[in-house]
Amino acid sequence: MAETGIIQKLRRARNLFILRTLPPCKDIVKIVSASLDRKLTIRERAVMRLHLLACKPCVRYMEQSHFLSSAASQLDDNLKDDLFTGRLSDEARDRIKNALKASTGLFALVLATL
Amino acid sequence: MQTGETITVSVVENAIAIDPGTWVDEHGDQLFRYAIVRLRDESLAEDCVQETLLSAIQSLGSYGGKSTERTWLIGILKHKIIDHFRKHSREVPLDPSDTDLSEFDPLFERDDEFKHHWHDTLSPRIWRRSPDEALQENEFFGVLQNCMSKLPERVATVFSMREMNGFDAEEICEILSLSSSNFWVIMHRARMALRRCIEINWFMKGKIS
Numbered sequence: 001m002a003e004t005g006i007i008q009k010l011r012r013a014r015n016l017f018i019l020r021t022l023p024p025c026k027d028i029v030k031i032v033s034a035s036l037d038r039k040l041t042i043r044e045r046a047v048m049r050l051h052l053l054a055c056k057p058c059v060r061y062m063e064q065s066h067f068l069s070s071a072a073s074q075l076d077d078n079l080k081d082d083l084f085t086g087r088l089s090d091e092a093r094d095r096i097k098n099a100l101k102a103s104t105g106l107f108a109l110v111l112a113t114l
Numbered sequence: 115m116q117t118g119e120t121i122t123v124s125v126v127e128n129a130i131a132i133d134p135g136t137w138v139d140e141h142g143d144q145l146f147r148y149a150i151v152r153l154r155d156e157s158l159a160e161d162c163v164q165e166t167l168l169s170a171i172q173s174l175g176s177y178g179g180k181s182t183e184r185t186w187l188i189g190i191l192k193h194k195i196i197d198h199f200r201k202h203s204r205e206v207p208l209d210p211s212d213t214d215l216s217e218f219d220p221l222f223e224r225d226d227e228f229k230h231h232w233h234d235t236l237s238p239r240i241w242r243r244s245p246d247e248a249l250q251e252n253e254f255f256g257v258l259q260n261c262m263s264k265l266p267e268r269v270a271t272v273f274s275m276r277e278m279n280g281f282d283a284e285e286i287c288e289i290l291s292l293s294s295s296n297f298w299v300i301m302h303r304a305r306m307a308l309r310r311c312i313e314i315n316w317f318m319k320g321k322i323s
Contacts, residue, residue: 024230072277
């Protein structure tokens with residue numbers, strides 16, 4: 001399979017070129033992060049795409065950051081376990097109930113006088 | 115137990131019965147969780163829940179029964195929390211350390227010619243456990259929440275407004291009086307720290323899927 005050997009060599013040369021001449025991972029991850037929050041400039045997008053061709057860890061950074069983003073958006077619906085967030089304490093519960101009772105009494109009174 | 119008077123609110127066609135006395139037992143814990151994840155302070159979260167229910171009583175008339183009672187209450191709570199952040203960010207200026215990315219420098223240190231590329235062993239790993247399955251597990255969200263609780267306060271606030279509430283950069287910068295460049299740095303910091311934290315504490319731990 002001489003042909004695949006040549007393709008592999010070309011690919012390696014391309015990757016080395018990208019990694020040596022374009023901005024390093026440290027800058028690329030900033031662009032990847034930003035891509036989740038805003039539209040990238042044409043230059044940023046080109047630099048990022050090229051780098052991702054040559055760099056597996058940055059591809060993982062991108063995929064995992066996307067995952068993090070969707071996990072965070074589902075966090076509210078999944079905080080069911082009291083272990084992690086605790087719950088309203090009994091004192092707070094009573095305090096709030098009393099405050100509500102006082103306030104609804106007043107509200108009913110206002111309604112009655114209308 | 116007697117929970118208090120039932121207030122009947124007349125909407126155009128139908129009348130709905132709402133009993134604020136039951137709110138604390140029915141929605142209290144959910145509201146509290148919503149608040150504590152964002153505010154990270156128990157008594158502050160309790161106060162916000164109380165204020166929310168009190169303003170809900172005042173604005174019963176505007177509750178048309180279009181959304182569920184829970185959704186309506188969460189909506190009010192969300193505004194209370196944003197008001198708190200707005201006020202707080204005016205009183206407490208941004209700490210310079212909040213926009214400092216140097217804690218990640220070791221992740222991009224190498225001895226060879228590829229300066230500022232990922233360190234061989236500190237780079238993002240191939241996760242051992244499936245991301246899709248993680249989203250089905252309650253325990254995973256506990257890990258994520260725990261990771262968020264380790265972020266500096268302002269960083270966590272920006273991240274939760276962006277990713278949990280879905281505000282865009284402009285809105286967040288306005289509410290928190292942030293420059294847009296500080297916003298990008300803070301979001302990057304949060305993503306770098308959280309990605310690594312869930313990797314270490316969930317995806318590279320336990321069973322291999």
